[in-house]
Amino acid sequence: MIQFDQVHKRYPSGREALAGVSFKIERGDLTFLTGPSGAGKSSILKLIALIERPTRGRVVVGDRATASIGARGVAQFRRQIGVVFQDNKLLFDRPVGDNVALPLIIAGVPRKEIDKRVRAALDQVGLLGKERNRPMELSAGEQQRVGIARAVVGKPPLLIADEPTGNLDPDLSLEVMRLFKRFNDVGVTVVVATHDLHLIDQFGARRIVLGDGRVAVQTPT
C-alpha cells in the first residue's frame, strides 16, 4: 500500500527532515508513526498526501510511484486519501454537514447521495444530528470527529492523520483513536502520526519510530 525507499526530504530552509527513510505498510494495516517533535512524522504524511515531494528516493502509494503523478493528477490522487489534521482544518463559516460533504461535492457525487453519505459518516463518528451546527458550536473533540468524518466520507482506502489527538484530553484522544481502529477494522489502511506513546500502547498496532529523520525502530505488524 505504502512504500518508502531511501527517501530524503530537505526543505528550502536547509533543514533535512528525512534522511534515507525506508519502510513498507501493507494494505489494511494500522500503523503509528511516532517519535519526538521534528523526527519527520509529519514530513512522511506530507509526502504520502503529495503535499510535499521527496528530495531523493522513491515513494509508492497504492500501486503508483508518487513521482509519476504530475501537477494535474494530484487532485485526483488526493481523493483516494482521507487526511485528518491536528487543527482539523474545518471551514468555520460553514455548517458541519457542508464541511463533511466537501470531498463528495468535489468528486461530483449527486446531492441525494451526498446527504446520505454525510449522515452515515457523522453517524460513524457519533455526530448524527449535528449537520446544521457550526463547528464553533462544537467541542474540540467533536470538531476533530467532524474532521474524521470528512476524511472518511469519500470511503478512501487510505486514512492518514497527523497528531489527531494533539489538542484533546486523554479521554477524547482515546475516543478518536478508537474511531481510527474501527475504520481499520473494516479494511481501511490507517497511518497515524502521534507522539502519545501511552495511547499507542492501548492498541498494539504496528509502530514506526522515527528519530532525526531516520527510522529508529519498526515493530512488525
Place this chain on the structure above:
Amino acid sequence: MSVGAYFARHAQTLVGSLGRIADAPFASLMTMAVIGIAIALPLCLYLILQNARQAGTGWNDAFNLSVYLAKSATGAQTRRIAVRLRGRGDVSAVRVILAPQALAEFRKYSGFGAALDALAANPLPNTLIVTPAPGASTPAGIATLKKAILDLTGVDRVQIDSEWVERLLAMIALLQRVALLAGGLLGVGVMLIAGNTIRLDILNRRTEIEVMKLVGGTDGFVRRPFLYSGIWYGLGGGLLALALVAVAVAAISGPIGRLARLYGSQFRLAGLDLPTAMCVLAAAGLLGWLGSWLAATQHIRAINPS
C-alpha cells in the same frame, strides 16, 4: 457526473457566490460602483456620438452638389442628364432647375429684380441639385461622384458647399476614436478592478482553498466560485453604469431640448436602447469574468496545502 448534476452544481455555485457578495454589501457595492463609473464614462461618450449621428441624419443634404450645365445645354439635355444621374447607386435624388426657373427664383429672393430687367439675356445656366445616397455622403464618396458628374457631356461646373460638415464629421470621427480608446482602457480597468477584488477574496479565503485542495479539489473547482463572483461584480457594475447614464440623460435632456428648440430643431437626446443596454451588461459580465479568471488562475495555482 451527469449533465443535470453538472448544471445543478454550477447553479449552486452561482447562487453561493452571489450570497458571498451579499455578505459584504458595502465592500461589494464599492467595487461595483468603481466598475460602474469606469463603464459609464465611455458609455456616455458613445451616447454623445450616437446622438450626434442622430442629429446629423439630414446632413447628407449639406453634401448636395450643385451641377451647373453649359449655357448651350437645352432643357431636354438637362433632363437626360438628370435621368442618368438618378440611375446611379450613389445618388438618392436629382432636382432639375431650368434657367428661367432659376432666374425667377433669383428675381424673387435676391431683391435685384430691377437690375435683372436690364439684362439682355438670362445669364443663369440650367442647374441640377444632386443629393447623394446616404452611403455616399462621405468626403470620399462625394469626390467620386463629383468626378463622375464632371465627366458627363454638357456639365460645366460642380460645386459642393460642405466644408463645415466635413469638419464636423472629422470631429465625430475623432471623438469616435477617443471613445474607442477610452472604452478599451477603461475595459482593462474594469478587468483589473474585478481581478484585484478577487485576488483579495482569494487571500482572505486561503485556508478554505487549502482545505479544498487537500480533499481533492482541482484548481478549476476552487476557481469556479471566484469566476462567478467576477461575473456578479461585472454585472453589478454594468447595471450601475446604465443607471448612471440614465440619470445623466435625464439631467441634461431638458436643457438640450430647449437649446435645440432655440435653433428651430426638434432634436431630443436619446438614451440607450434595450439591445445596447443588454450588450453593455454582457460586456461588463464578461470583463468581470475575465479579470477574475486571470487573478484566480494565477493566485489559486500558487496556494498549496502546507
